[in-house]
Amino acid sequence: MKHIILLIVALLCMVGSNAQTRKPQMRKMGQTSQTVKGKTTSMGKNNRGARNKKSVDSNTLFWQRLIENAAKNSERERYEMTDRGRVMKNVKEKFSAWNEIREFEKTTAYELRLQQSSKFVFDSICYDAIVDRIGHNWSLDLEKYNADKEYFPITCNFNEIKATIYVSVPIAEAPQFQKDFNEYGGFQTAERLRRFDKFVYVQNMICPTSILVNRKPYWIWRGGNREGYYGEINDDFFIDADTAKVTYKDAKPLVVRFNDLGIKNKYLANYVYVLKKEEPVKPIMMPIDGNSELVDTDKIYEQVEEMPSFPGGSNALLSFIAANLKYSVVAQENGIQGRVIVKFVVEKDGRITDVEITRSVDPSLDKEAMRIVKAMPKWKPGKLKGNCVRVKYTVPIVFRLS
Numbered sequence: 001m002k003h004i005i006l007l008i009v010a011l012l013c014m015v016g017s018n019a020q021t022r023k024p025q026m027r028k029m030g031q032t033s034q035t036v037k038g039k040t041t042s043m044g045k046n047n048r049g050a051r052n053k054k055s056v057d058s059n060t061l062f063w064q065r066l067i068e069n070a071a072k073n074s075e076r077e078r079y080e081m082t083d084r085g086r087v088m089k090n091v092k093e094k095f096s097a098w099n100e101i102r103e104f105e106k107t108t109a110y111e112l113r114l115q116q117s118s119k120f121v122f123d124s125i126c127y128d129a130i131v132d133r134i135g136h137n138w139s140l141d142l143e144k145y146n147a148d149k150e151y152f153p154i155t156c157n158f159n160e161i162k163a164t165i166y167v168s169v170p171i172a173e174a175p176q177f178q179k180d181f182n183e184y185g186g187f188q189t190a191e192r193l194r195r196f197d198k199f200v201y202v203q204n205m206i207c208p209t210s211i212l213v214n215r216k217p218y219w220i221w222r223g224g225n226r227e228g229y230y231g232e233i234n235d236d237f238f239i240d241a242d243t244a245k246v247t248y249k250d251a252k253p254l255v256v257r258f259n260d261l262g263i264k265n266k267y268l269a270n271y272v273y274v275l276k277k278e279e280p281v282k283p284i285m286m287p288i289d290g291n292s293e294l295v296d297t298d299k300i301y302e303q304v305e306e307m308p309s310f311p312g313g314s315n316a317l318l319s320f321i322a323a324n325l326k327y328s329v330v331a332q333e334n335g336i337q338g339r340v341i342v343k344f345v346v347e348k349d350g351r352i353t354d355v356e357i358t359r360s361v362d363p364s365l366d367k368e369a370m371r372i373v374k375a376m377p378k379w380k381p382g383k384l385k386g387n388c389v390r391v392k393y394t395v396p397i398v399f400r401l402s
Helices: 001-021 046-082 081-101 107-131 174-184 314-324 329-334 363-374
Strands: 033-036 039-042 140-144 151-158 161-168 199-202 205-208 210-213 219-222 225-228 243-244 251-255 255-257 272-274 337-344 353-359 383-386 387-399
Touching: 046 081, 081 205, 081 255, 107 255, 107 272, 140 174, 151 174, 151 205, 161 205, 161 243, 199 353, 255 383, 314 363, 329 363, 337 383, 353 363
Parallel strands: none
Antiparallel strands: 033 039, 140 151, 151 161, 199 205, 199 251, 210 243, 219 225, 255 272, 337 353, 337 387, 383 387
16 A cells, blocks of 8 residues: 555656746846857856756656556565465575574584485475465355256355366255255365365465365264264265366466575575475484484374373363263173273374274273274374474273263
């Protein structure tokens, strides 16, 4: 807005300056004249005219440059508000900070760190910056069903970019599909990289080129119990999924070119990052010295600086277990109770893997304890020196007869 105001002011000043220079100049009192071959001319008239012309040219050039600079600044501000502008700014700020030598880091250690980790760190920063922008101001609107051709048009709104996909749905399934779509929020999900397959830049905004469409609702109710996905889309959700293609005009690859950032790092010269569905895999790092911040994120740790946590904390974890625990009828009839200890790994993205029983009570109770842990939503991952790492975690699940 300030650049628009500046443009208007500049134009008005430019017009006023030109108008003023066009006013007739009055001879001042005391101005002398000279006669040249019978012609009388005003002394200084030619010099004054030259000065006026020079002044006009200088003023015009000044205001033209001011207008051009204001236009460039306005265009740059608009670019910085786009997905691409935000991604590039985010990547540049974070990688520049990592790329600097630390106060207590030897030159040899610094060089080795750049050599071993530059690509991984750059890929990780790019991945996070892009994924953070995916899904912002996105919505999918289900349009009126075409009964003759048996499909639903779906209007895709990606920021200010609009596109339409067509989903084939048999007429017998159409009412239920419409109900599930409206009730469960269409295709909105935390698993954006899996739901929206590939991406491009359209007018510097991130847009998907394909969408996985499934007719299943997110939650399945059976016998009064809710079964299914608990905040994430499991693999079985995509068994019957169809891929709807989305096309755009003037689409450009969703990449980050290192050379565009203006950062010096010989190990990344001419390097281009291309988004992949999986997070970058960090190589096994060799220790440099005691001040190194390099962390092997593939290692499974027992203790870290910031341990994993259930969403909402310990009380939320206990509430989740209590709400979802199903006491085996056989165990109840036989008076079996006790504490089952379950160990698992909280992955870097918060997923629960490698679930195992370390203290057993009864096979039926053990099975139920494992089911509860596997049904948990994603945790907040553990961190070591600021890096998300894999951490072992143990949870006791108590079965007590009242």
